[in-house]
Amino acid sequence: MKNFNDAIRYSFIFCIALGMQLLSAMTNYELFENKNIVILGGTGYLGRAIAAEMLKYNPARVVIYSRDEVKHFNMTKIFGHHANIKHVIGDIRDFSSLLQATRGADIVFHVAALKRMDALESNVEEAIKTDVIGSINVFNACVENNVDKVLFISTDKSCSPINTYGACKFVSEKIFTNYDTTQIKTKFIATRFGNILQSTGSVIPIFTDKIKNGEDIPLTDDRMTRFIVDKQEATELIFDALRYGNGGEIFVKRLPALKVTDLIHVLKDRYNATNKIKVIGLRPGEKIHEVLINESEMARTIEFNGLFIIRPSVADLYKNDHEVPLYMQKGKRANTSHQDFVTEYSSGQAVIDKGPLAELFEKLGLL
Secondary structure, rough: HHHHHHHHHHHHHHHHHHHHHHHHOOOOHHHHOOOOEEEEOOOHHHHHHHHHHHHHHHHOEEEEEEEHHHHHHHHHHHHHHOOOOEEEEOOOOHHHHHHHOOOOOOOEOOOOOOOOOHHHOOOHHHHHHHHHHHHHHHHHHHHHHOOEEEEEEEEEEEEEEOOOOOOOOHHHHHHOOOOOOOOOOOOOEEEEEOEOOOOOOOOOHHHHHHOOOOHHHHHHEOOOEEEOOHHHHHHHHHHHHHHOOOOEEEEEEEOOOEEEEHHHHHHHHHHOOOEEEEEEEOOOOOOOOOEOOOOOHHHEEEEEEEEEEOOOOOOOOOOOOOOOOHHHHHEEHEEEEEEHOOEEEEEHEEEEHHHHHHHHHHHHOOO
16 A cells, blocks of 8 residues: 555656646756757847857857858857857758758747848838748748747837838748648747847947037937837847747737937937937838737737737637647736737837936946
8 A cells, every 4th residue: 555655646746747847938058958050140130149148058059041251251250160150151032052051950040131121112022032932931941851949030010010121021920920830840939029229220320420420310200219129138038939939929028118319319418419300201111109019919919927929810720739838828818917008019108218218228338
């Protein structure tokens, strides 16, 4: 009888331990140690940030894939000739190249895109070739190579899009979220956030140069607000999406926003400047406020651990009952947990005052 009771007790303990394991999140070491990683668009600002953070967790290999050989060279100057990094020149428009680059990969980060909104408005076909057809190539190459997880980097401009860049990202999100999870074993997951403050093309150096040169500061509309995120927050969101994603979700983090006029005044105060602001009108495809979650998406959004997780719009069609993600077990419906987010999550709702904005910029070393 004693042996039988011991068996029951140990079985009970094992079941509890197993349950705790299933309900706990993977650590970064568990995500990346000894894994083969591919970063498409890896020589860009965010790609470099992902690589730098991931190398802390002992991946077996990190493939940096990009079509710009100069950026590859510049990256070797930053990282040195790291034994775990392999540089591959290639373009996501080229399926055979992608197929070769992703062979044997455990995790693929899809960061590659044409991003200049103003340029893409007059080069729609090129935008489609890279941002849509390129994403289809990524999807198909990863499925063919049985990649475990693929993380797609999207943008707030994809939410209720009004410009070419946002529309292309919107379609790409659908490629990576509305797929048959019962038939395709690769887990495709997306993240969505605003412009990274320190990234290439940030408006801060543009405004700073104008201020230093004593020129008028161009502003398209004095009502304009924008979400702000630094590279550390962006990387954390990307890793959390890999950690918690079950396939087909879009992960969003609650972010602060700024009024562009406040940004200009903070920079002017920094340089004790008196430059005038010149309102020039909205550019083609430009919004007053950006949106991270729209009204349609809010109804299928779960809040969990400081994240908003947008469930795929075809989730009921491709239901996988034996895998209930942690965020579904522990989270709650976002449109019932926050009165201010019943309809949408807009940058106009999240503006921080000029004082905290200046403090944030000081903390990030932007002033």
